[in-house]
Amino acid sequence: MSVTTTSHTPTLQERLRGKGGHADRSFRGVVYVSGFVVLAVLALIALTMFDKSRAALSHMGLDFFTSKRWNPPGEQYGVLSYIWGTVYTSVIALVLAVPVSLGIAIYITQVAPNWLRKVMTYVIDLLAVVPSVVFGLWGILVFAPHVLGFYKWLSRTFDGWPVLGNIFGPNPQGRTFFTAGIILAIMIIPIIVSISREVMETTPQTEKEAALGLGATKWEMITGAVLPHSRGGLVGAVMLGLGRAMGETIAVALVIGSATGQITLNALTSGNSMPAVITAEWGEADTLKKSALIAMAMTLFVMTIVVNMTATAVVNRSQKRMGVR
Amino acid sequence: MSTVLTAADLRGSRRTWRVIKSKLMIGLTLLSFIVVLIPLVTVIGTVIAKGAGIVFRDFPAWFTTDIPVRTRAEGPGMGPAIIGTIVITAAASALAIPIGILAAVYLNEYGRNSRTARTVRFLSNVMSGVPSIVMGLFIYVVYTLRFGLSGFAGSIALACLMLPVVIRSSEEMLRLVPNHLREASFALGTRKSRTILSVVLPSALPGIVSGSLLAVARAAGETAPLLFTIGIVTKGNWDVFSGPNTALSAQIFRNASAVQAGPQERGWGAALTLVAIAFLFTVLARLATSLYQRRQAR
Secondary structure, eight states: OOOOOGGGHHHHHHHHHOSOHHHHHHHHHHHHHHHHHHHHHHHHHHHHHHHHHHHHHHHHTTHHHHOOOEEGGGTEEOOHHHHHHHHHHHHHHHHHHHHHHHHHHHIIIIISOHHHHHHHHHHHHHHHHSOHHHHHHHIIIIIHHHHHHHHHHHHHHTTTOTTHHHHTOSSOOSSSHHHHHHHHHHHHHHHHHHHHHHHHHTSOHHHHHHHHHTTOOHHHHIIIIIHHHHHHHHHHHHHHHHHHHHHOOHHHHHHSOOOTTOOOSOTTSOOOOHHHHHHHHSTTOOHHHHHHHHHHHHHHHHHHHHHHHHHHHHHHHHHHHTTOO | OOOOOOGGGGSHHHHHHHHHHHHHHHHHHHHHHHHHHHHHHHHHHHHHHHHHHHHHTTTTHHHHSOOOSSTTOOSOOOHHHHHHHHHHHHHHHHHHHHHHHHHHHIIIIIITTSHHHHHHHHHHHHHTTSOHHHHHHHHIIIIIHHHOSOHHHHHHHHHHHHHHHHHHHHHHHHHHSOHHHHHHHHHTTOOHHHHIIIIIHHHHHHHHHHHHHHHHHHHHTOOHHHHTTTOOOSSOOOOSSSSOOOOHHHHHHHHHTOOSHHHHHHHHHHHHHHHHHHHHHHHHHHHHHHHHHHHHHO
């Protein structure tokens, strides 16, 4: 066989490649730019937030974080009680949501037959589809008024107990830290379930069979093989839930009761959280107050970013260890 | 936690107790699912029970008439909010979906495991955790302060929230495209851009569509980023780029803190409409997924 295209060698490559080296390069450019949009947006958020919050931060100094006096007419802006509200409601949400979510994830991945697994996954995903403002509407108009009786019972029952007596304090109200925590718990269950499910599914079949073969019951197989294997991922899942709960705004704003200066363990009393305050007070704010609210948003931003970065790193590391991706 | 089992554990009453305990704990895990069903069923049930009345009264009135100017007034009218939700979400999708898909193409087809790509991937995960209210304030500062209230300001904020979701789901779908398709295309001498546009993306398309529709469903329900950016109106505004607008979620929020029956009922009606829209997009997403799986199976 003879080489027939010797005089056309350069065009062979050209023919194979076709026209459009230019298109290739510009496509590549577009794709790279899109990839960097994320970087640009995050950097812009950090820059603008920092810039706009400077006025309030220099006005208040460290008191911004350590004082609980929030008195806009007197130009006093201390956010400590709102930081407490955000942290406390999120912790309540986690305490309620984590056992339930892990239970669901265990049932879906280890117990349920195939058809039920699908149905349950759909149902939990459905929960994620309901917008948070709808949970807020339900919370303020239906849940908060009806739950008061239960709160009164809690308060009476645990009266005088150590710790629990403080948490379920006297004179309960309908819109409280606890109400916000319950609504948040409902809202973060889907994300914790879906990540825990993914993590638990990666438990090698051999390890589970080994446990059963050694005479373990199904539950012992779960606690002895599945949970230790997925511990890292589960921690990450819980932390992602925490991040979600801390940033949730609308539902909390409607049901937390909007009370200033509340730093108390009593979960059955009204309080406020950072996102809820921003939502409620933005409308009539002057320049300095707007700056204070933006500084509050930046505080929230930093808190959620730290939680999410840690969570992402934990999940990634555990996935790498398990050989996923 | 796991304990060391002795021979005695495997026989007789100890064994029976362990089996009972196992059944009990597994029963509890099933119970936790039922516990979660309660709020889900109650919320959706209440929304339908309290919202259906006003939505279907004088049938198209709810969808076509303006929102009553007097907040306390009774009766339907949510047309402007439906228009707002549609145009704002549509504009947000038009921004976020193309950029998100292209960013996913960068991550999976170009960047791969390079340091930059890993950083972008990590930051995109971080971005998905940015609270929606922070996004709203951010857009207020960089856009609304300069150009005034408009639906589009809300769209940008929603787009920022959708972007990481679209990137993540699209990248996962691109990763599932078998490498031999790419290699076959390269072997034919096709350029990389051509390969991606006519081989890789089409075969991942149903999955990408599914992920994007889920992102749209989430975005349509967002409230916090809209509060500072779109303002409020009672008459319909189809022009997303200029003039204040309104949205279903914003109307629900406003009516939720009202004490009179009229606005409360409108809040429930708006909630039913919004939930219906979100469900519609979720169902469409499921359809796309099953289409994808059928194609994979073939």
